[in-house]
Amino acid sequence: MSTDLVIKVGGAAGQGLQTIGVALAKTFKKSGFNVFATQFYLSRVRGGHNTFQLRVSDEPIRAMPEKVDILIALDEESIEEQIEEMFDGVIIFDNDVIKINNNNDNNNGIFFHVPMLKIAKDVCGNKIYSNSVASGAALGVMCFEFDYLAKVLAEVFKKKGDEIVDNNIKAARAGYDYAKKNFSSGCKFTVSEPTDKDGRMLIAGNDAVGLGALAAGVQFLAAYPMTPSTGVMTYVAANADDFNVVVEQAEDEIAALNMVLGASFAGARAMTTTSGGGFCLMSEALGLSGITETPAVIFLSQRPGPATGLPTMTEQGDLQFVLTAAQGEFPRCVLAPGTPDDCFYMTAEAFNIADKYQIPVFIMSDQYLADSLFTCQRFDPSKVKVARYLMSDEELADTDEYKRYELTPTGISLRAIPGQAGKVVVADSDEHNEYGHIDQTIENRILMNEKRMKKLDLLREDMEPPHQYGPKDARITLVGWGSTYGPLMEVVNILISEGHSVNHLHFTHVFPLPLEATKNILGNSETIVCVENNATGQFAKLLESETGLHVSENVLRSDGKPYSPESIIRSMREKGVI
Amino acid sequence: MVSVEDYGEFETEWCPGCGNFMILKAVKRALAELGKSPDEVLLTSGIGQSSKLPHYLKCNVFNGLHGRSLPPAIGAKLANHELTVLAVTGDGDCYGEGGNHFLHNVRRNPNITLIVHDNQIYGLTKGQASPTSELGMKTKVQTHGVFNTPLNPLSLAISLDCSFVSRGFAGDVAHLTELIKKAIQHKGFSLVDVLQPCISFNKLNTFSWYSERVYKMEEGDHDPNDRVKAFEKSLEWGEKIPLGIFYVNEKPTFEDHLDVLKSGTLVRNKSDPQKVDELLDRFI
Ligand SMILES: Cc1ncc(C[n+]2csc(CCOP(=O)(O)OP(=O)(O)O)c2C)c(N)n1
Ligand code: SF4
Numbered sequence: 060m061s062t063d064l065v066i067k068v069g070g071a072a073g074q075g076l077q078t079i080g081v082a083l084a085k086t087f088k089k090s091g092f093n094v095f096a097t098q099f100y101l102s103r104v105r106g107g108h109n110t111f112q113l114r115v116s117d118e119p120i121r122a123m124p125e126k127v128d129i130l131i132a133l134d135e136e137s138i139e140e141q142i143e144e145m146f147d148g149v150i151i152f153d154n155d156v157i158k159i160n161n162n163n164d165n166n167n168g169i170f171f172h173v174p175m176l177k178i179a180k181d182v183c184g185n186k187i188y189s190n191s192v193a194s195g196a197a198l199g200v201m202c203f204e205f206d207y208l209a210k211v212l213a214e215v216f217k218k219k220g221d222e223i224v225d226n227n228i229k230a231a232r233a234g235y236d237y238a239k240k241n242f243s244s245g246c247k248f249t250v251s252e253p254t255d256k257d258g259r260m261l262i263a264g265n266d267a268v269g270l271g272a273l274a275a276g277v278q279f280l281a282a283y284p285m286t287p288s289t290g291v292m293t294y295v296a297a298n299a300d301d302f303n304v305v306v307e308q309a310e311d312e313i314a315a316l317n318m319v320l321g322a323s324f325a326g327a328r329a330m331t332t333t334s335g336g337g338f339c340l341m342s343e344a345l346g347l348s349g350i351t352e353t354p355a356v357i358f359l360s361q362r363p364g365p366a367t368g369l370p371t372m373t374e375q376g377d378l379q380f381v382l383t384a385a386q387g388e389f390p391r392c393v394l395a396p397g398t399p400d401d402c403f404y405m406t407a408e409a410f411n412i413a414d415k416y417q418i419p420v421f422i423m424s425d426q427y428l429a430d431s432l433f434t435c436q437r438f439d440p441s442k443v444k445v446a447r448y449l450m451s452d453e454e455l456a457d458t459d460e461y462k463r464y465e466l467t468p469t470g471i472s473l474r475a476i477p478g479q480a481g482k483v484v485v486a487d488s489d490e491h492n493e494y495g496h497i498d499q500t501i502e503n504r505i506l507m508n509e510k511r512m513k514k515l516d517l518l519r520e521d522m523e524p525p526h527q528y529g530p531k532d533a534r535i536t537l538v539g540w541g542s543t544y545g546p547l548m549e550v551v552n553i554l555i556s557e558g559h560s561v562n563h564l565h566f567t568h569v570f571p572l573p574l575e576a577t578k579n580i581l582g583n584s585e586t587i588v589c590v591e592n593n594a595t596g597q598f599a600k601l602l603e604s605e606t607g608l609h610v611s612e613n614v615l616r617s618d619g620k621p622y623s624p625e626s627i628i629r630s631m632r633e634k635g636v637i
Numbered sequence: 638m639v640s641v642e643d644y645g646e647f648e649t650e651w652c653p654g655c656g657n658f659m660i661l662k663a664v665k666r667a668l669a670e671l672g673k674s675p676d677e678v679l680l681t682s683g684i685g686q687s688s689k690l691p692h693y694l695k696c697n698v699f700n701g702l703h704g705r706s707l708p709p710a711i712g713a714k715l716a717n718h719e720l721t722v723l724a725v726t727g728d729g730d731c732y733g734e735g736g737n738h739f740l741h742n743v744r745r746n747p748n749i750t751l752i753v754h755d756n757q758i759y760g761l762t763k764g765q766a767s768p769t770s771e772l773g774m775k776t777k778v779q780t781h782g783v784f785n786t787p788l789n790p791l792s793l794a795i796s797l798d799c800s801f802v803s804r805g806f807a808g809d810v811a812h813l814t815e816l817i818k819k820a821i822q823h824k825g826f827s828l829v830d831v832l833q834p835c836i837s838f839n840k841l842n843t844f845s846w847y848s849e850r851v852y853k854m855e856e857g858d859h860d861p862n863d864r865v866k867a868f869e870k871s872l873e874w875g876e877k878i879p880l881g882i883f884y885v886n887e888k889p890t891f892e893d894h895l896d897v898l899k900s901g902t903l904v905r906n907k908s909d910p911q912k913v914d915e916l917l918d919r920f921i
């Protein structure tokens with residue numbers, strides 16, 4: 060890596076740090092860099108202390124290190140909280156707005172005063188442009204080509220009209236010039252621009268899930284807003300008219316999943332979006348999906364719980380709940396994307412699995428994946444196949460009597476929809492016979508329960524094997540699932556460069572686990588270390604109980620923050636694994 | 638021609654003499670007389686004795702969870718708005734466990750007919766008070782008698798400006814059939830609250846108790862377009878209990894607001910993954 064730079068913007072909610080952050084992220088992406096950006100925000104609309112952090116590199120990156128090179132501080136707290144993370148960096152701040160009490164002489168060199176407010180007023184006559192001054196200043200200390208930012212600002216403010224666009228560009232230019240002229244360590248953070256400027260995307264996990272759902276032909280989405288899942292609902296709603304989707308904000312999560320089941324029963328591709336607390340309310344309807352064999356896609360974006368927990372932070376604490384939610388037993392499928400690409404393709408896959416097996420399918424994300432921005436290759440919609448597994452009108456017309464729950468060797472019955480070919484379809488939450496009517500006899504119960512559970516065997520064969528990264532025969536295997544993919548890849552790179560024998564095994568297809576493949580890959584590992592964003596090692600438990608393998612060590616974190624590669628390595632050292 | 642026979646004849650799990658039988662008869666007649674064939678009709682229901690009704694006639698059925706007859710009904714209606722959708726439920730199911738869905742679907746105004754078997758008691762769980770149980774009614778749970786104010790479904794619906802509000806009586810199948818027909822024909826959310834004697838657990842509101850009190854509102858006497866009068870009528874309960882259509886308010890349905898339904902039903906739409914290609918440009 061010749062370039063690896065971290066820029067952090069800190070300030071109160073409502074100060075526009077996201078605008079600055081996103082503009083910078085887009086600017087670097089435009090010039091060909093890989094960008095990764097994460098957000099830390101509190102559950103409030105104004106005030107508090109929030110950050111937007113971006114890392115710029117010429118190589119693919121998916122994690123945030125713990126050092127900061129350039130800090131744009133919009134409030135005093137940013138300086139107090141972030142100064143620890145600065146090594147040889149620079150803090151850009153406006154001394155007219157923020158007073159610093161700097162008693163430490165060593166820190167003197169790192170403060171760089173940019174009169175953002177004054178410049179904004181002088182150049183555009185309005186202090187609201189000081190954010191653009193700040194973005195410009197950040198690029199100025201890097202001696203970065205200004206034009207990219209100008210283009211990005213033009214795009215970002217296009218809707219607001221020419222005057223606003225011009226003012227923002229003027230303000231940014233003034234900040235840029237000021238920094239270039241006055242920053243004493245001139246061009247210290249210079250980066251060399253990559254030559255390869257292919258058409259990569261900069262996208263957040265939530266948008267990628269929304270796109271995946273649209274590509275898969277979602278027709279109905281009912282949900283109740285809950286951070287950090289709401290972005291998916293919003294994204295689909297924004298495009299609903301063009302894609303013929305009905306999006307309804309339900310009165311509660313109970314209604315949301317029940318509506319989805321009604322729509323799905325009637326033949327629409329349907330999904331809901333929620334977070335753990337909302338899913339608690341849905342668990343009853345989850346069982347309904349199970350026993351009525353009605354397909355449903357449930358996007359669940361995790362945040363730390365229980366109850367309301369930490370609404371805007373991250374955790375992988377809902378896996379065991381999702382695996383066992385609702386009373387009784389029935390098959391379900393759990394997918395956990397690790398990257399935006401996974402978010403896109405696996406969301407589309409979730410719909411096909413739901414339709415094929417007529418079961419509920421989860422897409423488990425978390426705040427970290429939902430809200431982070433990643434650079435990735437442009438998604439390829441031609442790789443998305445829409446498979447509905449519905450009976451055609453002709454097939455149904457040829458059937459004498461339609462049985463919604465016909466017993467078959469695979470457990471999967473042919474699915475017809477109401478209003479089709481003069482036949483009727485009956486679904487029931489009670490234990491039912493092949494026609495869908497209530498049947499409480501023991502013989503029937505055994506047959507129907509077996510029929511449903513049998514589907515798991517076939518489904519297991521569809522589950523993709525875990526993805527291995529690093530040398531095949533490493534001594535230590537770091538096992539992760541979902542969003543820890545990026546940090547763990549970097550951990551492997553770092554540890555290998557330090558001479559350790561380590562690789563990473565990443566699971567996206569979490570339940571049912573692809574048993575054979577997992578045992579084959581993990582069987583020879585000397586030391587299995589499960590790394591999860593929770594307090595109890597939930598995936599480790601699943602892995603052990605399903606495969607009979609022994610997990611040697613758990614590396615866990617549940618403080619609401621995502622993993623940095625450094626924190627994983629620290630923890631491995633503490634545990635004596637390395 | 639559709640006949641009542643097309644809707645079949647099934648064995649039931651109801652107590653002999655229960656009001657539910659008459660409601661079933663009225664539903665079948667109404668559907669047949671409107672010429673709706675079983676495959677065009679979807680009945681959704683929750684859980685309760687009343688909610689078993691969809692199993693006792695031939696049509697599309699989604700028999701879901703307790704209190705949840707309405708959410709699947711609306712989901713299915715949006716997926717395929719050509720279906721005639723009826724939600725069948727009990728007073729406990731609809732006004733108790735599912736109260737929130739009742740409120741919000743009145744607000745949504747989908748073109749769905751809601752039939753509530755209002756027996757003022759929980760039947761299936763053997764006789765606890767329901768939200769409509771009379772004050773003072775003693776049960777094994779309400780040992781001191783009911784003291785929570787009974788919910789008045791008609792007043793509540795009118796206060797929410799429900800599009801069609803009516804009350805029938807299981808003891809008058811001919812009148813109930815007509816009400817259900819009008820409710821199905823009405824474009825919008827239509828409530829048919831049906832007084833239904835539960836002979837096993839409600840010893841207070843019996844067939845004869847209702848018969849002595851109910852009377853039909855004549856059309857000339859009551860103008861269903863007058864919301865305030867309708868509200869007044871809905872408060873009448875005791876010595877005399879009015880039956881018929883209390884309130885009608887023609888207004889756009891939930892589906893009317895959805896342009897995406899204008900080109901056909903959602904379920905018949907074909908999707909094309911390539912279409913997201915144009916959205917991807919925005920992330921470049
Ligand atoms: C979530 C849930 N809670 C409770 C029950 C038990 N339960 C079944 S029916 C019922 C009440 C039925 O009353 P009502 O809706 O008035 O119907 P009725 O049997 O009187 O027709 C209850 C509490 C259940 N099935 N599910
Ligand atoms: S318990 Fe009451 S409502 Fe239920 S079937 Fe018997 S009589 Fe009818």
